[in-house]
Amino acid sequence: MYPIRLKALALAATALAMAPAATDAVAAPAAAGTQADGEVVRPSKADTAFEKIYTEEWDWRQSLWAPDEDNPQAGPALPDVGRQAQAAKLARWSEVKARLARIDKAALSPANRINFAVYENQIDALLISQQYRDYEKPFNADTSFWANLASWVREPVKDEKAARGFLTMMRDIPRYYDQQIVNMRAGIARGFTAPRVTLAGRDAGIEQVVEAGASADNVFYTPFADLPETIPEATRKQLQAEALEVIGKDVVPAHARLLAFMRDEYTPAARTSLAAYELPEGKAYYRSKIREFVTLDKSPEEIHQLGLAEMAKIRARMDQVMREVEFEGTLGEFFEHLRTDPQFYPKTPEELLYRAAWIAKSFDGKASQFFGHLPRSRFAIKPVPDDIAPFYTGGRGGPGIYLVNTYDLPSRPFYSQVALTLHESAPGHAFQMPLAAENENLPAFRRDTYLSAYGEGWALYCEALGEDMDMYETPYDLFGMLSYQAWRASRLVVDTGIHAKGWTRKQAQDYLRDNTALSNHEIETEVDRYISWPGQALSYYMGELAFLDARAKAEKALGAKFNIRAFHDAVLEIGSVPLAVIDERVDQLIADDGVGPYPDEE
Template sequence: MPHRSTFFAALALTLVSSTAPVAVMAQDSTPAQSEVPSSAADLQLKALYEAEWPWRMKEMARLPETPDNSRGGPSDHLPSVTPESQQRRHDYWAGLIEKIDAIPPGQLSHEEQINADVFRTWLWQQVSDIEYKTYEAPLNSDTFFWAGINPRTPYSGADDYTLYLGRMRDIPRFFAENIANMRRGLARGYTVPKVSLQGRDETIVPFTRPGKDNPFYKAFAEMPDNIAPERREALQAEALKTIDNTIVPAYTKLLAFMREEYIPGARDTIDAYSLPDGKAFYQDQIRHYTTLDLTPAEIHAIGLKEVARIDADMKQTIRDAGFDGSFSEFLEFLRTDPQFYAETPKELLSLSAYVAKKMDGRLKDTFNRLPRYRFTILPVPDEIAPIYTSGRGGLDSCLMNTYDLPQRPLYAIPALTLHECNPGHSFQAAYALEAPDRPDFRKSTYFSGYGEGWGLYCEWLGSKMGIYKTPYEEFGRETFEMWRAARLVIDTGMHSMGWSRQQAVDYLTDHTALAPLDIKNEVDRYIAWPGQALAYKLGELTIRRLRSEAEEELGDDFDQRPFHDTLLTLGSVPLPTLEREMRRFIASEKARISEEKEQTTTSE
């Protein structure tokens, strides 16, 4: 799963939905739009998205892009999340959908057809979530509106710190609006399930500490040297004052609300179907995260088929490892033998860094174009590590969870690193960042089916690139693939077929080598975040199917480098758009190769 920061993931929850955004730019080798004559339909569509973008920036409290801040950034306040602001967004975005639908799609140029697909799909996601009032549950099991407002790394200039202080001072208002929304959710039975909230209140506690021990001060303790000492000292003094007088009281009030009101009042059910209009809600959440129109029953069947296939692969790998015992005995061996576990956080982080660097050596065989932007590998912050997933990648950093090392098997780190860091989410975001110029909204749109599908595809790609050096590492990859296939069964099982939480835990325990803590956290995540976990496997299956089509159509002339370049150049798009565009690429490559061969034959 990608991250830009935990806060901006949670911000999407509080605004309209529970998707975690990441900066993703689209690009391809077609001429820039300004070089192609625009039709009336093109101009109509452009007018809509060019007007929407600055409106969105204002609504979401974001600064526009500037020459010295090419990615834009957060402003000096946090967004409004009141029902009135949500309705304002709903009405504006719903009106845009109507206007897009009035434009004859056949009159759009090729590039604007893609823009229309992306823009309309994103708009529908926002409108749908507002209609279901998902902002009344602005958190899930590991993403919270109160976390990540403090940066993971220091800012580069004094002005950034001034903006940061402004956001810190706005936290009481922001929290009050979220708490009011959550009380409305409580009143109508729309809450995060109680079981997925256990222990999540502990993530608030570090922010109730005064002074320099508060996580908000960390960025001030590590300010860059280019800020003059007197300015640095003034900003640090203001930070300490704001922490004690604003941050600590706001988080203390939030902690009391969570412990005394929200968690005790949260629903005991775990399934989406038990929510208001739950059946329709779950179907729309499936569409939201996968961008596909599949029913829960269809997805469940796909999952069972994939589980059976991967199970056979895993058993073959056990034989390759020379293990003389049953599948369950092999899992017990992996979960208990000390050779598979790090003794220090540095050991785990070092292995991840080594795998990322090892993949660097194979990038030239995988892509023709490589991004210049670099990411770092960091541990998951202490305040969220106990309930956080194993890793999460994004443009600036790739997080590895070093909490409770006996629950973090080293044989899984290669696959995890490929998915989250390189060439997965961090690489993917950097590749997209350096794209040719395209509409601003395309630079910040993220569809889970596309992004998570690529991440899981990268795990599989590691087998072809020689990244996994032992049967245990290959089994780690397979257990991760099984984990994503099992999600299709578990998510649909719990939310639409009456599965219990324990059934889901047992299913993952029996079919994967995941550590018990990971299994617990993951199941609670699926409970709290209906549909999101479906995107990974369905997206990967789409990409692998398209690769198989390319290999079949192009035969010995297939080259994975332009295939991957085209896929990432396209940027984050709905899966149906990805299929259409990649098949267009296959047809173009086939015609190009045929023409080259014909010219060679003629010249001879």
């Protein structure tokens, strides 16, 4: 899963699902096309109208984060999440939706037909989340606005202007947190809260800020602890003193109010039910989340049954591997053996980090065999920060970063590391997302937006691709991949089970325990994540199936002309798109006789 960037918060309800990377780029209108006979094809009226809609709306969306031009010290701003701002978003996206409905899609250029499918999906997700007032529940068991903020301030500053920008942002935290509290109170009033069972310990990061006080130990002092030497020493000292003052005056009191609210008001009032079906308009709400995260209109029952069928296939392969290592016992007993035998677990955080680095570099040696076009950007490997590690996934990746969770080492098995690294680093998130961002042929709203079904589906496909790349050196590594595949396939069963079928927390945990080799700690944190984030867990396996189906289709149609590098280049060059667009792109690859978008690099 990719790391959620702070900027995602500006997108209101979909902030936890569609996080765009920070950028000031503006979507450029599509250039006129040229036919084979050299005739220039001018954009149609439909093209011009559509480009005007998405350019204006994207500029407006970006303006939610624009600094105050009258203040030279202003830096990245915290979004306005108040009631008037939420109403403005609802009105704007409603207007955009109406304007899109008037576009003659048949008259659009081929490129803009794809742009339209992607953009309309974005607007639908943004609009529906506003209609259901998702902003009244601005966190879940995995991600929160306060943790996102704490993660953001860990980034180093490059100059004095950036440092002063951080000071400006920190002074605004009281306003931002108070608006979030008002929204959450409205959620309480209508029974739209996180489930109480998922809240235990989730306020630890808030408490740490309060306890650290106005000191150099406070996470919000991090940008000022090691200011670049290009800033004069006297100015550095002045900035550091000012930072401590702002932390004491603004940051700590805001966190203290939030902590009191979470403990004394929110948690006692939080709902005791688990299912999305129990929320206001619950059935329609959950169906909207399926559409948002899967980008397909599927019923919970359809997805549940698909999950059961896929789990049966994966268990059969797992049984084969278990026999290969000559384990005598049931599959359940083999899972327990893997969870408890010390040989499978690191003894130090460095062991885990070094192994992740070795796996990542091993892929580098194979990349050119499977990909023609590679991203320019690279990524770092770092441990998950201590304040969020207890509730965090085993790893998370994205542009420039692969985070490895070194908390509770007996729950971080070596046998899962290959699959985890392929998913989170390269060729997964830290590979796919930069490729999209670097593709200047795409409008900005496509380069800078993440759709979970595509991004997570691709990353999960990369785990399976590890077999083709001979990345799984031992049967245990292969079993780790199969366990991860089962983990994601089981989400189809568990997520729908919880939110549509009334499953208990224990039922969900037992299903994962019986069907995967995940540690007990991961099982507990994962189930809480599914409970508090309806539908998101469905995106992974549904997305992977789209990539696998597309590849099978291309292989069958092209036969000996099928080129794995051309296939990967083709499905990656389109950026993060609804799943139906992947199939359309492969149809074009087949029509092009298997020649990909970068033939000179294949």
